[in-house]
Amino acid sequence: MLSELAIRDFAIIDDLQLNLGAGMTVLSGETGAGKSILIDALGLLLGDRADASAVRDGRDRAEISAIFDLTDAPAARTWLSDRELADESECLIRRVVSREGRSRHWINGSPAAGRDLRELGEHLVDIHGQHAHQSLLRPGAQRDLLDEHGHLAPQLAALGELVRELQACERNIHELDATDxxxxxxxxxxxxxxxxxxxxxxxxxxxxxxxxxxxxxxxxxxxxxxxxxxxxxxxxxxxxxxxxxxxxxxxxxxxxxxxxxxxxxxxxxxxxxxxxxxxxxxxxxxxxxxxxxxxxxxxxxxxxxxxxxxxxxxxxxxxxxxxxxxxxxxxxxxxxEGGRTRLAELQTRRDQLRTDYANTANQLHRARREAAGTLAAAVTEGLRDLGMPAGLFEIDVEARSEAPVSVSGHDRVHFRVSANPGQAPRSLERVASGGELSRISLAIQMAAVGGTPIPTLVFDEVDAGIGGGVAEIVGRCLRRLADQGQVLCVTHLPQVAAQARHHLQVAKQVVDGHTRTDIRALDDDARIEELARMLGGLEITERTLDHAREMRDRAES
Known part of the structure; x- marks a missing residue:
């Protein structure tokens, strides 16, 4: 879980310190206030490409750091332990980008490469929306999510053991092979x-x-x-x-x-x-x-x-x-000469392992197809609840006979979706609307809740293009999803914001001729005022405030 985030001299952010908690946190504010900048900063910390434009005007460098609580992040703990970077139950990531565009990175105080940030980040945060850092667009992540949903860890473990033994056998054969x-x-x-x-x-x-x-x-x-x-x-x-x-x-x-x-x-x-x-x-x-x-x-x-x-x-x-x-x-x-005898034995063992691998991979394929059916049905239902009445979600599980031996099997898993009537299902990356993609991601996460190992989920404007009752459903879904960990959500809709446990307001100010973005945590009274602003615009009336209180009370009931 992301517990602290510090940003200095990034874009229009001067100096920002945020303490974040579990559950659902929303970020709201006027258009152009800089809500997405916060998501950009988090993406940069997790390995996104950086350039000089990330540095605030007049400054030499931008610096972003975050502290993650690893209590509910076993995959991240294992990654850190394997690289001798573990530090009890927390992880500190820091990145500095210079005016020349050069970057330096640290994990728990040790210098790290950019790819290390990306690898570790995949175990800590998943950002959904119009953002490059989005695991659901990767075929491997789609396969992993399906496997988690289907509870296929035992089959994957058995397949992995066969692959490791087969690879060791083939290495020995290569070393002993004297037939050339x-x-x-x-x-x-x-x-x-x-x-x-x-x-x-x-x-x-x-x-x-x-x-x-x-x-x-x-x-x-x-x-x-x-x-x-x-x-x-x-x-x-x-x-x-x-x-x-x-x-x-x-x-x-x-x-x-x-x-x-x-x-x-x-x-x-x-x-x-x-x-x-x-x-x-x-x-x-x-x-x-x-x-x-x-x-x-x-x-x-x-x-x-x-x-x-x-x-x-x-x-x-x-x-x-x-x-x-x-x-x-x-x-x-x-x-x-002894190796020739050993070679024959290894070749026999290799042939048996290949047969065992094929059988186990076929069993995994059948289990994936079964899991794909239940997950696709659940996601389709979620899409229709989220304002896509004609939404259709499909999962293709294709067994590729020419695929190389792999610990993940020989399947190609492909998520496809149709958001509109008469539209053939297409790959997620071909969905044109960012709002639709965010809601699709939300529906997938809701259907697979409990299966994802990533403790922090970020949704960037999942409410784009919706309103009314559907927006309230989206908010409830996010709140329910946050019960499993931590959800950060950028939103324009009060129906979504009312469901949050924590509310952050993003505001843009001009100080001494310089534009800066500030973020502050809202107390109960300030939350009501912000909900009223989101409901009624600049002029906030008592009726608008009453409506905001009612909306908040209904969310808490």
């Missing part, structure tokens, strides 16, 4: 690459071992020659070998250490050196025993290394990385 040229080529390439690598059979650490063995085999002659020379230096009995000389030094130091303890340290070090030299000679001998000139083995190692290098170049990796490359490609091949 690219997918088949990928499969064949993987099969070839894995087979080639498996034939080579690289193993971890093999490249390092081959490199070491190749280095040893390729240098075997040098290793044997230089190794034997070194061994001779250490152990040759025909010459003074290193081990023999260390042994001689060890013995002489032993004799000296017996005479002087200071030689014990060097004697111990020389003894250790002799032992280590002997161990080194033993290790060297064993190493030389394992080295042989083996051209055949060298050729085998070189051939293996060449094969590994060739494949490494093909896969653009280092030779030592081939085992890991084989594991990675094998896993990819298994996923792709």
């Amino acid at each position: 040229d690219a997918g088949q080529s990928r499969l064949e390439l993987l099969q070839f690459q894995v087979a080639e690598l498996q034939a080579l059979a690289p193993v971890p650490d093999e490249w390092e071992a081959l490199t070491a063995e190749h280095r040893r085999l390729a240098n075997a002659e040098q290793l044997l020659r230089d190794g034997q020379s070194l061994l001779a230096l250490l152990t040759d009995e025909d010459t003074a070998s290193a081990i023999d000389r260390l042994g001689q030094a060890e013995r002489q130091l032993g004799d000296l250490s017996a005479l002087d303890d200071g030689f014990a340290g060097p004697a111990e070090l020389i003894s250790g050196a002799r032992i280590q030299a002997q161990e080194a000679a033993d290790d060297l001998r064993r190493q030389l025993d394992g080295i042989a000139l083996d051209p055949e083995r060298l050729a085998t190692v070189e051939s293996r290394m060449e094969a590994i290098q060739d494949l490494a170049r093909k896969h653009q990796c280092r030779p030592a990385e081939l085992p890991a490359q084989l594991d990675e490609l094998t896993a990819a091949l298994e996923r792709l």
Whole structure:
């Protein structure tokens, strides 16, 4: 519900603060006083297109803000919560339009886009009449209203679940589908690459071992020659070998250490050196025993290394990385080949889901046709009560076989109306008279009362072209509709205004050479005077005042 509205420097409004309540509120005033400007400001706040003309002359910017009570607006609360904009049970929307025509928007203090205002506004306010912001002209809104009237939420929920599962299934199929040229080529390439690598059979650490063995085999002659020379230096009995000389030094130091303890340290070090030299000679001998000139083995190692290098170049990796490359490609091949089996399963499931969707959508179609009949009859009756004795309302529910899968089904719902005798029913947007369109909207809302989730309804001059008893019926309808939430109504007729719970008077004034519009809430006495003005014009007599009191009393009875 709209609880507060503030407007500054918009059109001919200088600075306006309004507190609004539940039930029915009417706005009345002389022609040209600016009643529709208030509706324009509200529409602008809810996402209508803005330009520089919205800014009051002599001002830099126009600013409009509103506070909505969300107690009876669950859809709006959900919208805000989904975007982490929720603020307890209220919502503050603010819009600023600059002299250059640029706009800025905020929702609960957070910057927002214009489309956000439109989306949120559709859950908060519905404006009926000669105004662009009118949900009943949208096919989707007509379908939603019919669904609400028919209490079709369970069928829609079941259909939505099928659609979500079907869409997920189709996404998985798209990901796994390898039947096209690219997918088949990928499969064949993987099969070839894995087979080639498996034939080579690289193993971890093999490249390092081959490199070491190749280095040893390729240098075997040098290793044997230089190794034997070194061994001779250490152990040759025909010459003074290193081990023999260390042994001689060890013995002489032993004799000296017996005479002087200071030689014990060097004697111990020389003894250790002799032992280590002997161990080194033993290790060297064993190493030389394992080295042989083996051209055949060298050729085998070189051939293996060449094969590994060739494949490494093909896969653009280092030779030592081939085992890991084989594991990675094998896993990819298994996923792709396994995906073919999974693909078949998903395709079967998709076909079943499509069948289930079609059946559920057909059930929803039949339920909509049934609801359309009852709603059309109720709206037709309402039109005739509202001064359209030949009014006829029809709802077409067309099942479109070519329609894409949708959570709302495959139906096209189209409201059509005939307001005059002999006139074929036409689309709502083709109704020429704004007054007729407003009354049609009122009849629809009355027939669907309790079904609409929008808490605030605005009717702009629904009384155009009517009067007398029909005007009183319109007023009663609006009052009854307001029992379900909040109704704001711009009116020229006292029969309508008398039915309201709250009455706002719009007046245009000239102050210091500048025109401005003011709006004030009327108390009981002021309401009687305003009703009398609406009944009798500028000259208000006691008889006119009595008539106004009688009209007001009758509305309250």
